[in-house]
Amino acid sequence: MKILMVCLGNICRSPLADGLLRKKVADHKLNVEVDSAGTSSYHAGNAPDKRMILTANHRGISIENLKARAFKKSDFTDFDHIYVMDKSNLEDVLELAENESQASKVSLILNEINPTSDAEVPDPYFGGQDGFAQVYDLLNEATDQIIEKLKNKGI
Ligand code: 4NP
Numbered sequence: 001m002k003i004l005m006v007c008l009g010n011i012c013r014s015p016l017a018d019g020l021l022r023k024k025v026a027d028h029k030l031n032v033e034v035d036s037a038g039t040s041s042y043h044a045g046n047a048p049d050k051r052m053i054l055t056a057n058h059r060g061i062s063i064e065n066l067k068a069r070a071f072k073k074s075d076f077t078d079f080d081h082i083y084v085m086d087k088s089n090l091e092d093v094l095e096l097a098e099n100e101s102q103a104s105k106v107s108l109i110l111n112e113i114n115p116t117s118d119a120e121v122p123d124p125y126f127g128g129q130d131g132f133a134q135v136y137d138l139l140n141e142a143t144d145q146i147i148e149k150l151k152n153k154g155i
Helices: 013-027 050-058 087-094 129-152
Strands: 002-007 033-038 081-084 106-108
Touching: 002 013, 002 087, 013 033, 013 050, 013 129, 050 129, 081 087, 087 106
Parallel strands: 002 033, 002 081, 081 106
Antiparallel strands: none
C-alpha cells in the first residue's frame, strides 16, 4: 500500500501529514509506504518550512530530512491513495487525472475525520505559529483515522 500526501508547496502541510503517517505506520508495523508532493514546483528541492519543522519536532515527529517535489502524473499509478489538504489541491490534482480510476484515488484528508464535511486543512504559510499548531492537531487526528482504516482492512 502506498499513500501520497499533497498540498500546494510541499513545505508545510503535506510534509507534516507525511511525517505523522510515516511514524504511525512504523509504530503499528504496517506495510505502507508514505510520500508527499506539491501541486506547484515553487519549493522543489527545499526542506520543509522551519516553523513546521519546529512544530513537528516539539511533538516528536521528524520531517527535517524531507525534500519538496512537484506532483506528477505517474503518481496516479505509483500510489494507491492520494490525500489532498484543500479543495484547490483537489481541483489541481483531479485536472491531471486521465480516467475515473485515477480520479477515485484522490480525496480530502479531513474527510477521514468526517466523511461528509469536505473540510480543508488551512494553509499556514502566511500566518503565525498558531496556524502551524492548528494544522498539526487536524493532521494528527486525520492520520489516526487513516491508521484505524488501514488496520481494519488488514494492511
Ligand atoms: P503548503 O504551504 O502548501 O502547506 O506547503 C504553502 C507553502 C508555500 C506557499 C504556499 C503555501 N507559497 O506560496 O510559496
